[in-house]
Amino acid sequence: MSLTALFAAGDGVFAEYDAPLRAAFARAGLDVTVVTQAAPDTVDYIIYTPSSPLQDFAPFTRCKAVLSLWAGVERIVGNPTLTQPLARMVDPSLTQGMIEYVTGHVLRYHLALDRPATEWVPVVPPLAQDRKVGFLGLGALGRACAVAQAAIGFDVAGWSRTPREVAGVQCHSGADGLAAVLERSDILVTLLPDTPATTNILNATTLAQMPRGAYVINPGRGTLIDDAALLSALDQGQIAAATLDVFRTEPLPADHAYWHHPRVTVTPHIAAATRAETASDVIAANIARVQAGQGLLHEVSRAAGY
Structure with missing residues (x-):
């Protein structure tokens, strides 16, 4: 089954993730096309950072999960339009x-x-x-x-x-x-x-x-x-x-x-940076789990806020 993932992580980030994501999806046996623009009703997954211009998740009615590239989710977890499951990055x-x-x-x-x-x-x-x-x-x-x-x-x-x-x-x-x-x-x-x-x-x-x-x-x-x-x-x-x-x-x-x-x-927020190569494997693993009917890794609790 062919899937569409919207990469919504701010300007200039996709070039860093393009090849690692494609390689990770291939290793996981997934047919996923990653795009930076798409009609909301065609998107199966959103790969995300809270700094993204995307803040309204309501139109993404087909989306199965929002997969953050950041460990911190305080800037997104309270978004009232976010009804999809949310996973934070543990890489x-x-x-x-x-x-x-x-x-x-x-x-x-x-x-x-x-x-x-x-x-x-x-x-x-x-x-x-x-x-x-x-x-x-x-x-x-x-x-x-x-x-x-x-x-x-x-x-x-x-x-x-x-x-x-x-x-x-x-x-x-x-x-x-x-x-x-x-x-x-x-x-x-x-x-x-x-x-x-x-x-x-x-x-x-x-x-x-x-x-x-x-x-x-x-x-x-x-x-x-x-x-x-x-x-x-x-x-x-x-x-x-x-x-x-x-x-x-x-x-x-x-x-x-x-x-x-x-x-x-x-120090300028450098203690723990997300690396594209390993983070892409986490993203691929989570999509594979959802497609198999399993729960997300590192799913965020809306009540706890993390």
Whole structure:
């Protein structure tokens, strides 16, 4: 059966995905034609990014699923015209990229690599087993990164909205669990989704619960942090330094205080990029599943928002 997939992912992206998608569909035994324009009633699937100009899904009455190329879906999940099933991207390369980003910055803070060397004064860092690393968020990315830090030898704990079990990681949930993770975290990594329940989860109160001189790494969502509270905590020494990859406004405005703060490292939303080659296999696998009458991989819960 011949299928039509509308590629609606913004300007300039299709050239990157054209050949990988065709190769992935061939490997999956699928006859799929990918187009960038089509009459809505001819479209079987939509391959999507939330930055796409396509925002009205109502005309796509034949569409079986919307398949996002992004891990984050907060910009689409509340769209009232979206009645089709929605899948977010969980891609092995995206996960590996996040593991490498988080590990690099955890080790940077653990080893005090930012300390200027102006004289010969050996400062020996503790071993990983004596450093407590915390994670807010134990979804696919959070679990993978937490397990990677535990494998190095760090004392790792994580918090999630609902109870989880992760090998090698002390898992907590609920309000008491959040406090328990914050209070022990020498280095804290935030990898929660953007939902009303997570907005400003790092604020003046929660930052004050962390050990004085702790570090914050946020490759999750810009809305997780109350910016004014973090800047104040940095100025007061409650937080020693922060590495931030995501922001409420992107690109981060040139006059934003984060650019100029001596203890803030800004990275331009690079922690976990979707790679066309591996993401195309995920797209093909999901179309194959739907065609076989199976459920989507990584289907988004509208109620939970992720």
